[in-house]
Amino acid sequence: MIHYEDMQPGDVADLGPTEAITAEAIVAFAERYDPQPFHLSDAGAADTYFETLAASGWHTAALTMKLLMTGRDEPLASLGSPGFDDLRWHSPVHVGDRLSVRCTVTDKRVSKSRPEMGLVHFAVETRNQDDITVMSYRTVSMLARREAG
Template identity: 50%
Template sequence: MRYFEDVEVGSTAGFGDYAVTRDEVIDFARRYDPQPFHLSDEAAAATHFGRLSASGWHTCAMTMAMIVEQLERHGEAGLGSPGIDELRWLKPVYPGDRLRCESEVLEKRRSASRPAMGIYRSRMTVYNQDDVAVMGFISNSMIATRTAG
């Protein structure tokens, strides 16, 4: 199990492999982001996307699935997140793409009000199969400490 004390500023990790499917892109869009360029090839062709593209929110959800899989695989005493900063959708994500993540720990601190908890910030970048960055954000993660003091 990884605790606050194990988090090293500057450490990096690469993980994930998510295949983006046409059916999932359309299903997510129908339910949560029903803009025409996420639903229709014809509508998307008339935009700067050029073809059907995934919602940015769908890209966030696919990224979260990869993050949770990584946390479960390696074990982390995670306590959730108070949010993210600087979310940017850099390039469109299309059906047929394969996504992966890279993270870098930027800073960490023990909580002043909750000494059994630490917080660390990481830069997360999501890449497609061509190693093109498609999304980036700063993640704020809460994590248990081994000791309260």
């Protein structure tokens, strides 16, 4: 497992890509979680900014999370996260797109109240096959330490 001690500011992990995103997957996610017309059909997207069927931003976030958790040779010793900041959806995700994630360690520190864990700050960018950033955010992950002080 990858622990707190294994992460250093400046470390970069490139994860992915996903399988090509299908219309069926976009619609299934949207029907369940984000049933806006432009996420449900080409016709619903035709007269919008998207022009054709587009994945929900939350679908993009879920695919990003999957890559963050499964895209490494070893899993992270994750203990969760207190949240994220500056979530931005920069460009739509369409049928056929393949997403990759670049995760950069920006800072880290040992938890003052729970010395068995460290807090690792990441900048996360999700990109499509054309290297266009489709989503970005900053997050803090709580990672187990091998030694608690």
